[in-house]
Amino acid sequence: MSSLSLYDTLTRTTAAFVSIKEGEVGIYLCGATVQAPPHIGHVRSGVNFDILRRWLSHSGYNVTFIRNVTDIDDKILHKAVHEELPWWAVAMKYEREFSEAYAALNVLAPTYEPRATGHITQMIGLMQILIEKGAAYAPGNGDVYLEVRKLSSYLTLSRQKLDDLQPAADAEATSSEKKDPRDFALWKAAKPGDPSWPTPWGPGRPGWHLECSAMAHQYLGETFDIHGGGLDLIFPHHENEIAQSEAAGYGFAQRWMHNAWVTTSGEKMSKSLGNSLQVHELLKSVRGIELRWYLGSAHYRSMLEFSHEALAESATAFKRIEGFLNRSVEILSVVPTPVINEAFTDAMNDDLAVPTALASISESLKVGNNAITAGDKAVIAQAANEIRGALSILGCDPFDPAYATSGNSDELVAALDGVIALALEQRTAARERRDFAASDSIRDGLASLGIIIEDTAQGPRWSITGNGSR
RNA sequence: GGUCGGAUGGCCGAGAGGCGAGGCAAGGGACUGCAAAUCCCUCUACACGGGUUCAAAUCCCGUUCCGACCUCCA
Structure with missing residues (x-):
């Protein structure tokens, strides 16, 4: 029997997963900055890490899964002006849309889903520690910066050198108070009209990175098992989280996992590509379970080149599997009991090799269909059980009540x-x-x-x- | 400029020194009144040029092309 290995962005290698505390896993996933409707790239991240979570649970771990909501940032404030709504109304509106999208794709609700604005106290506490330790400084203008040059381990996740970084685009705007143009803002002084919270350094609001360090510490402790997010977060977001947390004396994440993009025409998805790839648009053409099957079918570290044709084909393939399960229920008069077989286990244990795991489902499907022809009920049952087991880990179990269509009494x-x-x-x-x-x-x-x-x-x-x- | 990925058959998508994953599509066959579903069979690839090796899609060197990140993107 194989055991679980996972890739670690920090070491760039796949290695055996060993949790800090036996039988327990703490995961922090960078969730959405709620400033626009969710597109499939956003939910791919949700799906990928949901599969990880389900696999860890199946493997016997008690998983604490924290996925944050960043509900205050520049773009939300900008959007609020644009939409003529209070910033908090904008954040809530999109947070709901994300929640609906996750639910439609059967992404399990996190153990807890902390919002940045609910953790200002923890952020201030963290900044006080950082200032006391000499890692951060408040120049007196209301901003608080982290002094990155003092950190020997800064940029180890992205393997860059501080001096190689291109100067920040906003360097000229804010650098006057910074000791180094690459120091980043933990906290931003309030500008007229901006929301703000009182701090010992004046009223202001959080910088982008601080909330994740504060919330991960609050819910998972100084050191936890896995920190995840999209590829683009490696730098600067995760790099800065590490900087803040380690400077405060925390061990922080033991392993870093990053999911790859959904791309279109070979390019990373961006807001400019319009609305067609928003989750609620795509759910007009395929069911949530089919969209999830599609998003989950590529390896989480591989780019997934989106096309409507590929999505449709994927849905067809899924219906074929589903068709077998439905026929098995008709023949056996019993809903299959999820069973995880060895081939599927070996694939998933190898850094969540879903594509290989899918091959094992195809095997079971072929065996099962043949058994239907032969009328061999024991074999039908076994194949159906194995397929349902595999689908349940992938979050695509058609018998899961989460996919029950409302209104079909x-x-x-x-x-x-x-x-x-x-x-x-x-x-x-x-x-x-x-x-x-x-x-x-x-x-x-x-x-x-x-x-x-x-x-x-x-x-x-x-x-x-x-x-x-x- | 720095850092990091990628290029596999008509398409999607694994694999990472020898035994050619899997799916979709296509063609043929079985079954069927015709279909559908299902099954069987067929098509067989690793960007390019060198090299290492008994053996390279896989390792090394070089080249081309594509992409990501480089301070508020999942």
Whole structure:
């Protein structure tokens, strides 16, 4: 039996995962800065780390999963002006949209989801420690900076040299008070009209990085197991988190994991690409479970080149797996019990090699379909159990209540089943008298409503595709 | 300029010295009144040029192309 290995951005190697405390894992994931609707790149990160979390839980760990919401930053303030709303209304609006997107994709709710604005006290406490230790300084203008040149380990995550960095774009604007243009703001003095909180250095608001150090410390302690986020956060965000936390004397994250992009036309997704790749737009063409399957199917460290065609193909592939599970339920009259087999385990233990894990699902699918043909119920059950087990780790279990479609009451389903059964009786009668024009017209009529009829050895069965030409 | 990725068959996407993942699409076959679903078979690739090796998609050197980050992007 294999054991879990994970890649670490800091060492750039894959190594055995050993938690700090046996049986426990603490994960901090940099969540959204709630300043725009979520696009699929944002939720890919959520899905990737949700798979990690589910796998750790399956592996026997009690997982504490913290995913923050950064609800105060320059862009939110800018957006508030633009949308003529209070900044907190903007933040809340987009936070809800993110929550809805995560829920639609069955991303498990974090153990806790702290907001930056709820942790000003902790941030001030952290800054006091940093100033006492001589790592940070308040020049008196209301800003507080971290003095990066004093930190020997600064930039080790991104493997850069301080002197090689291009000067900050805003260097000329703010550098007058900085000891070094590359010192970054832990705290920003309030400008007229900006929201602010009182501090010993004057009213102001958090810089971008401070909240994560403060909140990770609050909920996971001085040292914790895994810190995650998107690739772009390596520098400056995570580098600066390390700087703040280590300067304060914390061990901080033992392992760094970063997910790659969803790209379009070979480029990183950006806001300028419009609204079409927002989650709620894509959910008009595919179900949440299918979008999740697509986003989760690439390895988390590989770029995923988005296309509508690839998404559609992926959805087709998923429906094939789902079709087998549904047929198995019809045959066995029992919902499969999730079972994790060895092939899937080995793949997931190898730095969450989902693509290889998918190959194991294909194997089980082939075996299962053959067993249906052969009528071997034991083999059908085993294949269905293994497939459901794999899908549950990937968060794509069609029997998961999280994917239950609201509004489909049992009564409604029973009524629909009865109506279709009537139509199928007519069709069967027509077929028996070899009136294929009549039987095909019934089948075509149902198909136009999105109801697919398949003839099997046990008689006709029906299913809803959700793609009726209404 | 610095740092870091990538280039695999029609497409997607693993692998990281020898035994050619897997999926989708396509073609052929089985089954079917016709379909659908399912199964079987077929197509077989590693950007380019050198090198190391008995053996290279995999290691080394070089080249080309694509991309990311370099102070508020997941």
